[in-house]
Amino acid sequence: MRRARRRGLAHEAADRIRESILQGTVPPGAPLREVDLATRLDVSRGSVREGLALLERDGLVVSEWHRGARVIELTPTDVDEVYTVRGALERLAAHRAAARVTDARLAELSGLVDALDRALSDDTDAVELLRLDLGFHDLLYEIAANTRLAGAWQALRSPVHLFQLTRIRHCHPHYRRDSVEEHRALVDLLRRREADAAAACAEAHVAASRDALIAMLDTRPSGTGDGLDRLT
Structure with a gap:
């Protein structure tokens, strides 16, 4: 059995972004740009990308190849x-x-x-x-x-x-x-x-x-x- 991974920066990034979404700081439909988020959270773009993937599984974020990631719409x-x-x-x-x-x-x-x-x-x-x-x-x-x-x-x-x-x-x-x-x-x-x-x-x-x-x-x-x- 492989050792469990330590909690990484991707989870930390996901937590910070999730908190901002669920507090209404980042509104529905808002773009989530990897470069901006990486700078503000002081983590790598890779960690942000993994964090956004976690939030997509939570149903809070959608990602499209031609539009990037964004908070889900309210329709x-x-x-x-x-x-x-x-x-x-x-x-x-x-x-x-x-x-x-x-x-x-x-x-x-x-x-x-x-x-x-x-x-x-x-x-x-x-x-x-x-x-x-x-x-x-x-x-x-x-x-x-x-x-x-x-x-x-x-x-x-x-x-x-x-x-x-x-x-x-x-x-x-x-x-x-x-x-x-x-x-x-x-x-x-x-x-x-x-x-x-x-x-x-x-x-x-x-x-x-x-x-x-x-x-x-x-x-x-x-x-x-x-x-x-x-x-x-």
């Missing part, structure tokens, strides 16, 4: 495809979780919803709101206790993160009005162990996010610049 088709798959996963996760959830886990879920409610009331930064929101869904998959289901969620999580961040920043009133209520409804159904109703609620929650994102695409302001000047 109605992209949103529909990602959230259609997400809806199917969340439905299954909620159905399984209803049969497995404990009082302790219900308290954790409720705590996350309460924290999200407080954060929305305090007009907290979008990144923190999203951390609480995705934390709720991460816990739901953990409760569902299916390794392959959790793996499917993790494969989709990065694009969902990027899309939801855009939704919160550009569609905040809708998010404020509906998000806490939808999460609380799901927790209540899990508490009553109503598996079918919880599954339907989870799927409807994802569909509402999809519809909100698609509705805002034609009206959101276009980004300015590629954000690479803030990638360090």
Whole structure:
């Protein structure tokens, strides 16, 4: 058996670029130029190229021979495809979780919803709101206790993160009005162990996010610049 490789600069580059994308510093559709990134991150172009390949596997980056690498676009088709798959996963996760959830886990879920409610009331930064929101869904998959289901969620999580961040920043009133209520409804159904109703609620929650994102695409302001000047 060969020795495991040490974590290298390619992973470090991928982490830095991923962080900038998921914080909204580098917007959807922005080009990711190897030379610029190598200079800003103080690594070789080879490390940047490998890092971008890792992000492409995560679904955050696309690479085309005539255009180079860029952050994934935010289009109605992209949103529909990602959230259609997400809806199917969340439905299954909620159905399984209803049969497995404990009082302790219900308290954790409720705590996350309460924290999200407080954060929305305090007009907290979008990144923190999203951390609480995705934390709720991460816990739901953990409760569902299916390794392959959790793996499917993790494969989709990065694009969902990027899309939801855009939704919160550009569609905040809708998010404020509906998000806490939808999460609380799901927790209540899990508490009553109503598996079918919880599954339907989870799927409807994802569909509402999809519809909100698609509705805002034609009206959101276009980004300015590629954000690479803030990638360090």
